Structures are given as structure tokens and as C-alpha cells.
Amino acid sequence: MIELTILIPCLNEENTVVGCVRQATTFLHSHGIEGEVLVADNGSLDKTVLLAKGAGARVITCRKKGYGNILRYGIREAAGMYVLMADGDMSYHFAEAGPLVEALRGGADLVVGNRFALPMEKGAMPPLHRFFGVPFLSVVGRFRYRTGVKDFHCGMRAVNRASFLKLGCRCSGMEFATEMIGRAAIAGQKIAQVPVKLYKDRRGRRA
Secondary structure, eight states: OOEEEEEESSOTTTHHHHHHHHHHHHHHHHTTTTTEEEESOOOSSSSSSHHHHHTTTTEEEOOOOHHHHHHHHHHHHHOEEEEEOTTSSSOOOOOOOHHHHHHHHHSSSSEEOOOOOOOOOOTOOOHIIIIIIIIHHHHHHHHHOOOSOOOTOOSSSSHHHHHHTTTOOOOOSSHHHHHHHHHHTTTOOOEEEEEEOOOOOOOOSSS
């Protein structure tokens, strides 16, 4: 039985996908976890798919564009009981994913990273987002959904796959990050938070 799928959504990530897959594979092996590394590609025009396969990942293609579409598709196609996801630009280190897995093993349905709980790498987040945008939107989310989640938009998070599929999330774009927290809160699911460190995007191009 596969316990954990590490899901990496990608779109033209040829400069970083190999590093992400290797980090994820090393994490699984070093922690003795029965798992898989799943790259969900959203129509890359570069060598992302070829490089991901060469690094040992299972690769699937999501035809519908959008952050929400690719993550929902990846979670549905995952073989693991748990699914841990993080962006394919090396802004998160899979080597540091242990606390998220432990929270799932402890009974959490959804685990959300908190980027503000640890020092960020210099330049990892634009000042406007760091000091206004993300904190403001997180306050709105906490008020709207009556939850204590501190960082509504952290890209590293994890779910109990069966619990997530019950939520019926539908958002196709970046709003999916808020939707999954909101629906989990409304459904009374157990939401946990863990500190995660944010690093600079290593792709060498604009997102």
C-alpha cells in the first residue's frame, strides 16, 4: 500500500523539476515511506515532462489550465493515502516535509504550511505580498470560515486523500488554495498547521 504521494504541479519548470523530484525521492527513502513522486504537468512546452520522467517521477498531464485544476486532477490520480503537494520551483524543500506527514498520521484531514512562522530566505516573497496581501487575505479567510489558519496561500500543504475528495472542490485557479481550507473548515474536518520555510524561486524566469 502506498502511504504518501508527493505531488508536484508543473508548467515549464525544466530548470527546477529535476531538483524537486530528487528532493522528494530522497525524502521518501530517508524516512522509509512507501510512496511515489507524481508530477502533474499542465501543458509544458519545454523539457519538463522528459526531465521529470528521467528523474524517476510518474508524470500525468492535466489538459485544463489552472492551479486548482492541476492540483485537483493530481490528487484524484494519486495512489497514496496521503497527498503532499508543493510547487515545482524549489521555493519549498521536500526534505522539510516531515512535520506535515506526521500531522496527517496524527489524524489531520488537511495540513497547511505557515510561511510566516519561520524566517524566509531573502527575496523569497515580494514585500507587498509579505506585509500586506497575504496577511490581509488570511485575516479575511479566518473571519469568513471561522478557522485559525494563519497562511491561506502557502503552496506546501497536505491532505488525507479520502477526506479531500469528500469536499467537492471546484475552483480552477489560485482561489483553490482558499477553497480547500474553507470547505474543510465548513465540513468540520481537522485542520493542522506547521511552520515551513519559504525559499527563492529557482526557475530563473517570471512565474
